[in-house]
Amino acid sequence: MNEVEPEGTTQGSADTQQDDGMTWWYRWLCRLAGILGGLSCAIAGLWSCVTINPLNIAAGVLMMLNAFILFLCEAPFCCQFVEFANKVSDKADKLKTWQKAAFYCGMALLPIFISFTFTTLFGNAIAFASGVLYGLSALGKK
Numbered sequence: 001m002n003e004v005e006p007e008g009t010t011q012g013s014a015d016t017q018q019d020d021g022m023t024w025w026y027r028w029l030c031r032l033a034g035i036l037g038g039l040s041c042a043i044a045g046l047w048s049c050v051t052i053n054p055l056n057i058a059a060g061v062l063m064m065l066n067a068f069i070l071f072l073c074e075a076p077f078c079c080q081f082v083e084f085a086n087k088v089s090d091k092a093d094k095l096k097t098w099q100k101a102a103f104y105c106g107m108a109l110l111p112i113f114i115s116f117t118f119t120t121l122f123g124n125a126i127a128f129a130s131g132v133l134y135g136l137s138a139l140g141k142k
Contacts, residue, residue: 022097022137030133031074034104037127038070041108044123048115059115063123066107070127073100098138104131 022030045063048056071078072085073092079085092100108128111120 021140026133026137030130030137033126033130033133034070034074035078037104037108037124037130038067038074040123040126041070042067044119045111048111048117048119048123053115055115056117056119059111059117059120062111062114063120066111066124066127069107070104070130074130096138097134101131101133101135101138104128104134107131 041063045060045067048060048063051057051060068079072082072088074089076085076089095103105128108124108131112124114120
């Protein structure tokens with residue numbers, strides 16, 4: 001009893017891809033925003049650590065940790081020497097979009113609550129925007 005699949009479809013692609021209603025270009029926009037958010041967090045975090053204020057240093061270290069997590073989740077090829085990078089990326093891809101949105105937005109707000117400066121505010125803005133993009137995709141078409 002072999003069923004014939006329609007031409008152009010494969011069984012594996014339906015199983016591996018999570019049907020979250022996102023188009024391919026919006027998925028890539030969210031990934032690009034996550035990568036740029038990680039880059040801005042890393043640069044602003046390093047800049048924030050160049051001070052004598054301990055709260056700024058703590059916020060800067062947390063921003064660099066946020067950048068590492070964003071790179072692990074959105075661009076594991078940037079962390080090719082980290083053994084668990086692909087596992088983390090696979091688990092992050094299995095998360096629902098609202099879970100990613102809550103995680104990214106919360107992760108971006110924490111350094112701002114620790115030290116409210118222009119560096120932490122603008123450094124986390126793109127990472128927060130990435131979470132907002134994932135949150136908008138969780139709302140779906142209305």
